[in-house]
Amino acid sequence: MKKITSQQQRVLDCIQVYIKKTGFPPTRADICRELGFKSPNSAETHLRALEKKDFITIESGASRGISIKNKAVTNNGNEYPVIGLVAAGSPTLAEENIERTINCPKSFFDSNFDYFLKVKGLSMKDAGIMEDDLIAVKKTSEVKNGDIVIARLEDEVTVKFFNRKSSKIVELEPANEDFQNIVINLEQDELHIEGKSVGLLRKN
Amino acid sequence: MKKITSQQQRVLDCIQVYIKKTGFPPTRADICRELGFKSPNSAETHLRALEKKDFITIESGASRGISIKNKAVTNNGNEYPVIGLVAAGSPTLAEENIERTINCPKSFFDSNFDYFLKVKGLSMKDAGIMEDDLIAVKKTSEVKNGDIVIARLEDEVTVKFFNRKSSKIVELEPANEDFQNIVINLEQDELHIEGKSVGLLRKN
DNA sequence: TATTATACTGTATATATATTCAGTATTTTA
DNA sequence: TAAAATACTGAATATATATACAGTATAATA
Known part of the structure; x- marks a missing residue:
């Protein structure tokens, strides 16, 4: 300086x-x-x-x-971005993907989280996740069976239940009988776990 | 003020x-x-x-x-009570009914609200309202058809869709085919509308 | 019931404001 | 010793901005 x-x-x-x-x-x-x-x-x-x-x-x-510029500032970190779930591409925090931000306390959900994901479609409706709901997403690849995960296959991003069948097979399970399980052979296909749901927010 | x-x-x-x-x-x-x-x-x-x-x-x-102005600043965040939905009795803000409080900005949902109601049962599951979800409730008796309302019949409190059929008849409609509509003849039975849902919060 | 407050769209404009350009002069740095 | 930074005056201008005016519609209040 x-x-x-x-x-x-x-x-x-x-x-x-x-x-x-x-x-x-x-x-x-x-x-x-x-x-x-x-x-x-x-x-x-x-x-x-x-x-x-x-x-x-x-x-x-x-x-x-x-x-x-105050070096001792400032981020309470309680502005969280809302990202639209687009069919293609990773839900990045790039500015063009941020629809808006929501002010909310850090410890609002039981686990820290990184952003809100706006849901498209009804593939998880039986889990109470409806169109335009906001899922609080924690960026992590450490997930366990039964977790609701934000998964990416190639360029397709989807929200599903995570279920590891074996060391090679993972199933992504919807909560809607109109949808099929997605079976992934990790030796053939690349699966990216973007994060998992730690909460949900809906505005009527 | x-x-x-x-x-x-x-x-x-x-x-x-x-x-x-x-x-x-x-x-x-x-x-x-x-x-x-x-x-x-x-x-x-x-x-x-x-x-x-x-x-x-x-x-x-x-x-x-x-x-x-200073006083406006402190007005920002607020502690909102979480009230358990008990089958019997009005969800009052009496201290014994408050499970805990949640800090969240006043304008968190599009409409102001008064408390969070913790949901019991799955009668509204097709509307994406699951057990233990927290409904943001605005205390009001002014509701319109299609609103998700917190209604009380005698001592029984329930969350349902509101549907006024005529000046005398109101139907409370669940979002779950395992449940029946509740038909209320206002000339015979007393219906209290405690409030309506303006949002939803879920913690996984 | 009349009136006020709320909640907007849309257009227009005077002016508040950032910013550039042209100077002058002194001090600091390379 | 030349270049760059500092420290100003003064004028000019494109545009950012507050703000008034004209509407429409609904809710709250007296």
């Missing part, structure tokens, strides 16, 4: 005080007023320097888009 | 989450994007309502000039 100059420190302090006082960051003009500058560009160049030295971030194009 | 509506709570939560994420408050357009509104005036009117009710302050003319 490069060292901060005294003027830059004044600007940084000014931002902090301003946020504490008003609840939102200052504009370039605000900084000028507070510190006696006569051109908004004075504030601008100081902000760019502080950004370069990693004391703040500046959201391009946004008004008052200044955020102070 | 005037009471906040569920939509206003959503907006308030949205502001809090936005600030936590970015370090600065949202614009009207940001709020619209987060909550799915299509007109900036939707955000504007909610903000004015929140200001009037003293949950926030708005700096006139300033961009992102929203500041959350």
